[in-house]
Amino acid sequence: MSRAAMINAKHCLFVSVLAACAALAACSGDEGHDSNAEQRSSSAGLPKGQIEAGEKQANTKGEATGQSCIDCHGAEGNDPLDATYPKLGGQHTDYLAHALQEYRNGNREHALMSNQAQGLTDQQIADLAAYFGSRPAQIRDLSGAH
Template identity: 45%
Template sequence: MFHKPTWLALGLLCALPLASLAAGNPQAGAKKNSMCVGCHGIDGYKTAFPSVYHVPKIGGQHADYLVAALQAYKTGTRKHPTMTGLAAQLSDQDIADLAAYYAAKR
């Protein structure tokens, strides 16, 4: 049988990964999406920089995916000149808020 301090330590260890993730606020994300909506909010939008490609609409995408993608652009492990520059300006809370906002859109 575990003693009370052991249970407390186990509980804290289990909570650490969840506590490290910022909870996203869709309402806050709605106020921060001006950099995103110009490309990702238009059906069939294509851009010519750095090459011609179809820009995906991200509304309804899973929040965890959006967080991972933005973090990868921010750290440079995912490459795209525009997205890398934009993501570099975002805090972890900005990323969580934007992900929550776009995940809630359909």
């Protein structure tokens, strides 16, 4: 390859990289920016949860079962009524939100939780996830337990 051809090839590569950078910069502008994106959970697609509203919701008896979240999962979600019930305190908010959405949508089934979650709005789910996610974690790492 001649020296002129090498210079031309490097120039073409440089121009291509520059064009790609310009295209990426244009895509990262505010055009088409979802103004509600900051209000949404990172993966659950829910509105931003409010801890105080979630605490109130966690203590409210549900119409379907007559139970509140606290009745079964305990104070701050860390003292379950039954050893088979999960501790919710300190869990990832996205995990909690996804689980509640799945119970509500019928994709995850449990005799109590399916009915309890059925009437929850997206905002209530986000609030509950924010509340329980903000509580101290008392979850045990079971690695090496067996």
